[in-house]
Amino acid sequence: MKIRRDYTRMALERRQSRTPLFDALRNYVKEGVMSFHVPGHKHGKGLPEFTRFVGRNVMNIDLTIMPDLDSIYKPHGAIKSAQDLAAEAFDADYAHFLSNGTTAGVQCMLFTTLGPGDKFIVPRNAHKSVISAMILTGAEPVYIQPYVDDYLGIAMALTADEVRQAVRQHPEAKAIFVINTTFYGMAPELERIVEIAQDYEIPVLVDEAHGAHLKFHPSLPMSAMEAGADMAALSTHKLLGSMTQSSLLLTRGDLVDHDYTKTTLNLTQTTSPSYPLMASLDVARKQMFFRGQEMLTQTINLSNWARYEINNNVPGLYVYGNDMVGQPGCYEYDPTKLCVNVRALGISGFEMERLLRQGFHIQVDLSDLYNVLAVVTMADTKETVRYLVHALTEIARKYQVQDVREKPIELPPLPAIAYLPREAFYAETKRVPIEQARGKIVAEMLMAYPPGIPLICPGEILTQDIIDHVRMLKEADAQIYGTEDPNAEYIKIIR
Ligand SMILES: Cc1ncc(COP(=O)(O)O)c(C=O)c1O
Numbered sequence: 137m138k139i140r141r142d143y144t145r146m147a148l149e150r151r152q153s154r155t156p157l158f159d160a161l162r163n164y165v166k167e168g169v170m171s172f173h174v175p176g177h178k179h180g181k182g183l184p185e186f187t188r189f190v191g192r193n194v195m196n197i198d199l200t201i202m203p204d205l206d207s208i209y210k211p212h213g214a215i216k217s218a219q220d221l222a223a224e225a226f227d228a229d230y231a232h233f234l235s236n237g238t239t240a241g242v243q244c245m246l247f248t249t250l251g252p253g254d255k256f257i258v259p260r261n262a263h264k265s266v267i268s269a270m271i272l273t274g275a276e277p278v279y280i281q282p283y284v285d286d287y288l289g290i291a292m293a294l295t296a297d298e299v300r301q302a303v304r305q306h307p308e309a310k311a312i313f314v315i316n317t318t319f320y321g322m323a324p325e326l327e328r329i330v331e332i333a334q335d336y337e338i339p340v341l342v343d344e345a346h347g348a349h350l351k352f353h354p355s356l357p358m359s360a361m362e363a364g365a366d367m368a369a370l371s372t373h374k375l376l377g378s379m380t381q382s383s384l385l386l387t388r389g390d391l392v393d394h395d396y397t398k399t400t401l402n403l404t405q406t407t408s409p410s411y412p413l414m415a416s417l418d419v420a421r422k423q424m425f426f427r428g429q430e431m432l433t434q435t436i437n438l439s440n441w442a443r444y445e446i447n448n449n450v451p452g453l454y455v456y457g458n459d460m461v462g463q464p465g466c467y468e469y470d471p472t473k474l475c476v477n478v479r480a481l482g483i484s485g486f487e488m489e490r491l492l493r494q495g496f497h498i499q500v501d502l503s504d505l506y507n508v509l510a511v512v513t514m515a516d517t518k519e520t521v522r523y524l525v526h527a528l529t530e531i532a533r534k535y536q537v538q539d540v541r542e543k544p545i546e547l548p549p550l551p552a553i554a555y556l557p558r559e560a561f562y563a564e565t566k567r568v569p570i571e572q573a574r575g576k577i578v579a580e581m582l583m584a585y586p587p588g589i590p591l592i593c594p595g596e597i598l599t600q601d602i603i604d605h606v607r608m609l610k611e612a613d614a615q616i617y618g619t620e621d622p623n624a625e626y627i628k629i630i631r
Contacts, residue, residue, distance in 0.1 A: 140289075152225060152425040152532070157206075158415040160214035161197040164204050174200050175408035188244065188549070199411045208233065208409040209402060218418040219297055225368075225425045226351055229360040229387035230394055233417055234369075237407035238345045239265040241369025242383040245341040247400035248367070248392060249311040250275040252558075256311040257302045260550070261291040261589040263274045263343060263617070266313065267557060267581060271594070274558040278306050283465040288456060291508045291589050292465020293317065300332050302370055307336055315343045316350070316368075318361055318589060319475035320509060322440035322466045323347075323357030339389065339391040346470070346608065348384070349375045350427030355436065358469035366392045371545070373413075375513060382413040388576035431514035432472075438521045439472050439512040445525045447475075452481040452537040453528060474510040476528060481535040486613055496527035504585035506615055548601035551592055553628070558600055560595035565628040567621070570606060573598045576629040581618030582607045592616065598627070 171178045173264040180187030180195025187195045199205055201580070204351070206213035215233060222231035234240045242265040250256055253272035258266060262277045272278060278301055293315055303309060312333050317323040333340045342360035348370040360368035366531040368386045374379040387397055406560070423431075441453045454477040456619045461464045478488045489503035502509040510524060555563065566577045578598050583590040585604075591602050605614060616624035 142383065142606040143593040148224070149426075150421060152221060154217075154221065155415075155418045155422050156217035156221070157214045157411075157418040157531075158218075159583055160205055161415050165193075165196045166262070168414060173202065181345055194412055197412050197415060200408060203408075205411065208405065208414075209407055209618065215414065215556075218414070218421075222343055222417070222421045223386065225421050226384070227359070227388075228368075229388040230366055230397070232385040232387075232398070233409070233414045234385055234405065235381060235413045236404075236406055237373075237381045238371045238383040239263075239268075240405055241383055242266060242343055243269040243404055244385055244397065244401045245313075245367045245369060246270070246275060246311070247403060248397045249339050251310075251340065252309040253556075255308060255335040257299065257306065257309050258313040259291075259294050259315060260315060261318065262315065262381055263345065264583075266343075267593060269563045272558070274556060275310075276556055277553075277593075278302055279307060279550060281547070283609065284547060284589070285460075285465075287479070288506065290320045290322075290475070291318065291516070292463070293322040293434065293467065293468075296328035296332060300330045303332060303336055303338065309336075309338055311339050311341050311439065313341045314360075315349045315363070317345060317357055317468075317470050317473075317529065317550060320475050320480075320507075321346070321470035322460070323468040324465070325467040326358055326360065326363035326365065329455045333363075335365050335577055337391065340364075341366065343385075344368045344375060345371040346473075348372045349424070349428070349432060349472070350470070352424045353432035353436065354429075356432065357470060361388055364389070367397075372417050372420055375452065375511070376420045376424055377514065378416040379413045381410070382417040384417070384418075392586045398542055430448065435512055435514050435516065438516055438518065441518075442512065442521050442525050443471070446476065446528060450529050450532050451523070452532045452535060453478060454480070468552055472512050474512055474524075475507050476510065477507050479506045480537050480541045481532060482538045483535065486611060491531050492527055495531065496523075498524060498527055502585070504588075505609075505612055507530050519569075548587065548599060548605045550589065551596040551602060553596050553598055555595035556627070557594040558577070560630060563630045566631050567626045567628050569625060570598075570603055573627050573629050574600050574603060579628040579630055580620065582606060582624065582627065583617045584614045598629075 137382050151559050177183045201207045206215035219231045246269035255276045255278050257278045280298045286520045330340050343367045350356045369386045373382045374381045443457050446453050446455050484505050485507045486505035488508045494497040498510045501511045560579045579594050581590050582592045619627050
């Protein structure tokens with residue numbers, strides 16, 4: 137019998153097995169070119185103490201823009217080829233390497249689609265990079281307050297109904313911003329949201345800081361590009377193995393002007409990108425293309441094993457899983473995120489984080505009042521996950537399990553918007569104690585976990601409900617973020 141070969145697949149694999157940027161760097165080093173360019177450490181020789189620790193190769197490839205290595209400002213060589221391969225692997229039309237994090241990608245998505253005064257629909261639990269982009273663009277947010285799960289105390293993803301309602305009320309909106317998945321792994325019904333947006337020809341911008349791996353496994357939530365979204369910013373450095381601060385901006389379709397995207401990207405993107413970061417992204421893309429599914433299958437299995445063990449054998453701890461699917465704001469979830477709820481032990485997530493770190497040398501990704509979030513990745517093994525479960529078991533056995541009544545977290549109502557974030561940011565301000573700022577327009581944000589939703593944003597009017605809520609959170613030991621005052625006792629208000 138003749139063996140039929142799939143030549144298209146073979147050509148694709150041949151292309152994806154290349155790492156053009158990593159290769160260009162290795163070739164440059166191999167050639168032994170004499171450096172009379174920056175960086176001044178010249179292959180690590182100018183900083184021997186550091187080079188001895190981090191290794192010669194990292195310093196060797198810490199290079200700069202030059203003809204052999206292409207330019208991020210106007211890619212046409214090795215960077216361009218690496219970006220094209222990334223676009224192909226992630227199902228996008230175009231990919232842009234980011235060497236200053238997903239923040240640059242989020243800002244670029246807003247710069248590309250919004251101008252001063254333009255409205256856009258955005259969940260209230262969006263990352264602070266969205267707030268900075270609003271300040272820079274002068275865009276006007278139409279907030280959707282996401283559901284908060286009573287027991288877990290966390291903000292959920294957007295629902296399609298919430299988006300439909302917002303678009304009906306604001307058909308003039310110039311973009312819809314969606315988070316896929318949330319920090320805690322909750323995924324929205326993205327395909328449906330894209331359909332709704334397409335009816336109004338509004339581009340969908342997706343914050344996939346926590347979703348770079350989604351595309352590579354069928355049992356993970358759907359990725360932005362698969363769902364037909366127009367733009368997505370992905371933290372490849374979080375869950376795909378590339379180095380911290382390397383991220384990707386993906387675009388597809390005709391709603392977004394590709395050349396203009398490059399222009400807006402260059403508004404904030406560095407002109408001196410880190411080549412080690414970008415090369416790690418080139419290699420991480422290749423690894424995911426060839427081994428993503430296999431590696432993620434192992435990751436998901438490990439995480440599900442831990443989830444089962446904790447839920448069945450560790451009294452007082454609870455990790456959500458399939459039971460959340462179908463709850464408001466959880467269309468799908470990412471099983472690699474182990475969100476361990478500690479409420480029934482009578483301790484806070486902050487305390488659990490401290491006990492794991494001090495007693496077991498384990499550092500988790502995030503903690504809040506009720507949960508610690510442990511991220512299981514393709515770097516984990518049965519041993520590491522077993523040790524995590526062991527540590528949690530040892531800690532939990534020291535506490536009496538309590539009967540936790542549902543204590544709903546009542547968020548204060550959304551405050552009224554008086555100024556656009558940009559107007560508030562640039563207005564003349566003064567700093568006052570939060571207690572004395574009732575009824576005033578603030579120029580800063582106040583945010584805390586739980587539930588990771590800003591209580592107030594620049595340009596909004598501070599209410600007594602919000603002041604009381606901040607006090608309650610502080611008494612419970614929660615960190616409040618957003619003010620220049622590190623203790624969040626003072627807030628800037630508009631004079
Ligand atoms: C939801 C979300 N969006 C965007 C970002 C920004 O990503 P980066 O830190 O890569 O700039 C983060 C960072 O944690 C995030 O959690």
